[in-house]
Every structure is written in structure tokens, then in C-alpha cells.
Amino acid sequence: MFISVIIPCYNEEEVINETNHRLVSVIEHLTPQFELIYVDDGSHDQTPHLLRKLQQADPRVHAILLSRNFGHQMAVTAGLDHAAGDAIVLIDADLQDPPEVIEEMVYQWSQGYHVAYGVRTERTGETIFKRWTAKVFYRLINCLSDVQIPLDTGDFRLMDRQVVEALKIMPERDRFLRGMVSWVGFRQVAIPYQRSPRLAGVSKYSLWKMIRFATDGILSFSLVPLRMTIWTGIFTFGFSLIGIVYALVLRLFTSIWVPGWTLLFISVLFIGGIQLVFLGVIGEYIGRIYRENKQRPLYLVRERLGFEKKITES
Incomplete structure (x- = not known):
């Protein structure tokens, strides 16, 4: 032994x-x-x-x-x-x-x-x-x-x-x-x-190193963050449909359709924020592919x- x-x-x-x-x-x-x-x-x-x-x-x-x-x-x-x-x-x-x-x-x-x-x-x-x-x-x-x-x-x-x-x-x-x-x-x-x-x-593990280590663990053994982009996209699309219906109702059946900028403003912020978050997730996976392809020791x-x-x- x-x-x-x-x-x-x-x-x-x-x-x-x-x-x-x-x-x-x-x-x-x-x-x-x-x-x-x-x-x-x-x-x-x-x-x-x-x-x-x-x-x-x-x-x-x-x-x-x-x-x-x-x-x-x-x-x-x-x-x-x-x-x-x-x-x-x-x-x-x-x-x-x-x-x-x-x-x-x-x-x-x-x-x-x-x-x-x-x-x-x-x-x-x-x-x-x-x-x-x-x-x-x-x-x-x-x-x-x-x-x-x-x-x-x-x-x-x-x-x-x-x-x-x-x-x-x-x-x-x-x-x-x-x-x-x-x-x-x-x-x-x-x-x-x-x-x-x-x-x-x-300890040699700073807070940043702990976060990075945790990220490696999650992204190396899970595709869930990527799959979340699909479900979040579906949810956002449904939320947007509600906003579209609301805007059409205001436009066709009321006389207060002009002030609808509030809904538009909220929708743009919400959708834009979601897109940026998940572009970051996708970018992290792409970055890992890039590192793997370089084949450094x-x-x-x-x-x-x-x-x-x-x-x-x-």
C-alpha cells in the first residue's frame, strides 16, 4: 500500500x-x-x-x-x-x-x-x-x-x-x-x-474568490442558467402581451390612451433588464468555451x- x-x-x-x-x-x-x-x-x-x-x-x-x-x-x-x-x-x-x-x-x-x-x-x-x-x-x-x-x-x-x-x-x-x-x-x-x-x-479565499469558485461549480455542472433564459423569455413575452392588450383597450375604447407612456416605460426597463442579465449568463458560457478552445496548459x-x-x- x-x-x-x-x-x-x-x-x-x-x-x-x-x-x-x-x-x-x-x-x-x-x-x-x-x-x-x-x-x-x-x-x-x-x-x-x-x-x-x-x-x-x-x-x-x-x-x-x-x-x-x-x-x-x-x-x-x-x-x-x-x-x-x-x-x-x-x-x-x-x-x-x-x-x-x-x-x-x-x-x-x-x-x-x-x-x-x-x-x-x-x-x-x-x-x-x-x-x-x-x-x-x-x-x-x-x-x-x-x-x-x-x-x-x-x-x-x-x-x-x-x-x-x-x-x-x-x-x-x-x-x-x-x-x-x-x-x-x-x-x-x-x-x-x-x-x-x-x-x-x-484564509486565502477572499469574498471575490468564493464567488468565483461558486460560479465555477454552478456553471460547470448545470445548464439551468441557460434554460432559465427560455422560461424567462416566455414569461416576459406573456407579460408583454398583457401590456399590448392593455394599450389597445385604452386606444380603442377610452380617450386616455396618450398617457400610456408609463406602461411603455416600465415595459422597456423590465425587458431591457432581463435581456442584459441573460446576455451576461450566455456570455459567461461563451467565455468558458473560448478558454477551453485555447488549449493552454x-x-x-x-x-x-x-x-x-x-x-x-x-
Whole structure:
């Protein structure tokens, strides 16, 4: 049994040594054969330097230094492309997801499950706003998408090699890995756990990044926003017909038809607003098609530490 652990990092100099210590302590009790793959996503603090020291001290530690910040999902993808394990664990470097839960994940894997994913029963240390928006997001995406994503999950999970190979042949640019893992299927099991506060530092997900991530999840796994344009168009057309009938009645049967500018004004604003909103939705989908057609690499590697052979960028 060979286990790979992928740890994406972005400005984690305050926690990286403790993260490595806890991960090694946990994995050593499970198997002597393992690797820790740290993926530095363009950090501008001392994280790359600390990863270099960790790798020099322990050959089981590997590091991938990306050429710039490509985002969390791309960093995880880089780790998956380089992982050699029979089972691959994804965990963030901030220790909010306790490494000790990996033991239960490995047990479930040994029982025949292909994916063991963590479900957050409590989110200690997070704001009420973040907890509330996370609950709304998962329920919203499950309403809109044909793929059901387990509620209150993150990327903290163990995946069998078979699942990872399936993910590696999915080359989309706007990646939402927890949705992709749900899409591929296989036998999956939930592992409930209590999320801990960050050991140090601050969250790297700003409000804008959270909104963008949520948008990726919804638009990557749902055509409902596009279909809404059809139904809204039908509704708007019906509303316009009522306005037309009203205007004709005023014109033919009353003498107050001239002041009808109010209805016209309201109708133009309403229809114009709806058109602009859904042009934006359509434009977002077209933009994603444009990005896919450019076929740029998902990420670029500046340096690999601890890998015996070069692996081509994906």
C-alpha cells in the first residue's frame, strides 16, 4: 500500500512545518510507503524555501513549485498529475482538516470504497457569513445540477488510483474537483469530522474568490442558467402581451390612451433588464468555451523537488 498526500500551499510559512510533522506522524502509522507532495501555488513568502528544507531533510517529501499563482484547483490538479500512490489524499496546509481523519479514510478504502470524503459537522473558527453561504451554495448547486454533490464537503478526501486516472482524462479549465469526483461515480463514503480553526494565518479565499469558485461549480455542472433564459423569455413575452392588450383597450375604447407612456416605460426597463442579465449568463458560457478552445496548459511548473523523473505539464 503506497499513499500519496497532496497539500496545496499558498503563503503558508507559519504552518508548513507543523503540517508536515502531523502528516508524517499520521501516515507513518498507516504504511511505511508514502509520499507527501506539496504544491506551492506561487507563494510570495518563505513557503518555497521551507519546502526545499523539508525535502532535503526527508526524501519522502516532494515539492512542486508552480511558475505563478494558478489557483487552488489547479494546484491540486498538479499534485494529482504527479502522485504515484495507490490511494491519494487531498488536504489543505492550514490544518483546518485534521490529518488524523486520514486513518478512517484509509480504513474505508481498504473496505472497498473508491472515495472517502470528509463531511464537516462543525466549522469551528469560521464566520457565520461563511458558514451560511457554504450551506446555501451546496443546496443551490444540487438544485441546479444533475450531479449531486454531498453537502458540507470540501476537497479533503481520499481517492483510489482508479478515480484519479478518471480525473486526469478530464481536461476542463474551469475546474470544480469535488463536483468532478461526484460525476465520475464509483463507490463513495462520507467521513464526518469537526473542522478546526486555522493554526495560523488567514484564509486565502477572499469574498471575490468564493464567488468565483461558486460560479465555477454552478456553471460547470448545470445548464439551468441557460434554460432559465427560455422560461424567462416566455414569461416576459406573456407579460408583454398583457401590456399590448392593455394599450389597445385604452386606444380603442377610452380617450386616455396618450398617457400610456408609463406602461411603455416600465415595459422597456423590465425587458431591457432581463435581456442584459441573460446576455451576461450566455456570455459567461461563451467565455468558458473560448478558454477551453485555447488549449493552454492547466499550470506550469517552475521547479520540482524530490522527483526522480520529469513529468510533463498538463
